[in-house]
Amino acid sequence: MSEIWNFSPSLQFEVELCLSTVSNNENNKWLKAFGHCKFNLVHPPRPAEHNNSEIEGRNASTIIVSAEKDHAVVDNAKTTITDNETIEKICECLHTDLSSRYNFMIEECLKNPNLLVKLACHLNINTVEKICKFVFESNNVNKDFLVLFFKVFLPAYIKRGYSCHTLDLLLCGSKFSLEFDIFIRKILKDCNIPNNFLQDYVKMLNGEQQSRYLLLLANLDLSSEQFVHNLFSIYLAYKDCVKSDKIQCLIQSLLYEYSNNCISDKNYGRLLLSFLQTVKSCKGNFNREYVEKIITLHRSPFKRPCLTIFNELLNYEQLHTD
Template identity: 35%
Template sequence: MPVMWTFSSSSQSLLKRCLDVAAPAEADNKWVKKFKRKEEISVENETKKDENNKNNVVEVFDSDLESRESEKQENSTSDSYEELLENLDTEIELKFDFLQEKCLAYPDFITKLPEKLSTSAIEKICKLLFEKSDVDKQFLDMFYQKFFPTLLKRDNSWFSLDLLVKAEIAHPVAFGKLLPMLLKDIEIPNKVLQEFYQILNEGKKATFMKKIVETDLTAEEFEHNLFTIHTAYKNCIKNMQTQKSIQNLLVKYSERCSSDKNYGKLLLSFLQEQKNMVTKDIEKLEKAVEMHKTPFKKPCLNVLKEIIEKCMNNN
């Protein structure tokens, strides 16, 4: 069996120099193959190391450049915001177009207005918004969808409620887009919509109920607005669509709201109305009533019994 000779690591560099000055290497020579391969690997490693160093330098440069650009943009935004706020309290009529321009360029400005401006300035801005006929459409939508939710989270006084009422009158289409947002925003105190609903006339109360039916409410959103939903439901003209939507909500969130009295009130009102209609999914309604835990459970059971008897007689 042939013996494979090896060289100590200290001798390998000397051997390589000897090979370099020797006659042209034979391609099949095992020593040439061994050292040539090591050289190739060494060159590859050095190349990769250089490339990694270059990439690291580029990444550091790009990161630094991005940071400086971000800082520059923040400073520019801050300067523009200060420019916008300057004398806005006293010169809003002259600066309204400027306000639109800046808010369109920097949409976050609108959410800062309720926080930074005085009540007097906010009132003046809204008055111009409600009265002017040439307000930019994009600015108008932005104002309704960003300004009002922010304002109502920070100030739910009669002042804000009054602005909400005027907003609905001035721009019913834009307000129609806002109402579902208010229903879905649980950070807005629920008394805001409760009080707003009470101010509406009968026609607008019907529209309000329609928006509730059309809005896809999560469990948390439904629970947050239960009092308002029950109030609106009691006063509306019921139809099959309304009944179906309310039943779906009652069944869907029965477990979560099993100890909520407002849920119990809504469930009882629904069942009393359902006595005069055709009831589907009666088993799901039975389950919702059975798991309920407030004093409204017993009257709900009594009405449900009437509904079941009516269904049996019709069959």
């Protein structure tokens, strides 16, 4: 007759993980030791004289079960979490008791970063908000997890759907400037993320912050598709940012590099016009050959005002040369 093993309710989550991960592994020690038994995961406590099993100790990788007839040590009972059923169980536990499962979630995500993507896709909004609050308000969060959180979890979460509320939530994490920059670079390279996220984000920044945002583009090596996808947010940041020689060189370089891909793009025309207006008002330097090629190639309605300013700059340059 099969034995019925009873486990403490506090161990329910760990036992369920063990059971859910052994079905495809015939060599698993847990399956060999208990495969013939029946399990009662949430059985209420029984009087001591009838209780045949007792949990003696446990940690992140070992569960030790003792009984009158059998003794078994199960090593590495928690294997990599990949199946949908287990993901649902983890999500359910995080929904109901995040505070006690928070450290366990971090451990599992460090072992398997792809778990962060699955959690971002399955957790409800309230739980995501709580997790963000835990991470953003912590003073000693694991640095490796923090990088993964910004690089993997948050971009995947935004893909589910973006709203102003989402932006307010994510801005709370901007205090981690290095990790937040990693997050922004990740967003800039992903055309599957709605471009209105960065557009709204840029509008909330002051001039100095907008300049810092633009400088993140340096050496980012955007594809033509990625540049066009982010073009309006680049324009929004540039028109109100604190201008500098670095910013001017960066924008001129971007305009020249992607000129063939934006011949009729109005946002490109807006950026070009704003650049030329800045050169004119600040009497700044510019590459005459580059700008002339850009304007000659361009075909949007902004071509005419750009050409007008360019000719004014040439006349000004000639007057001061003579």
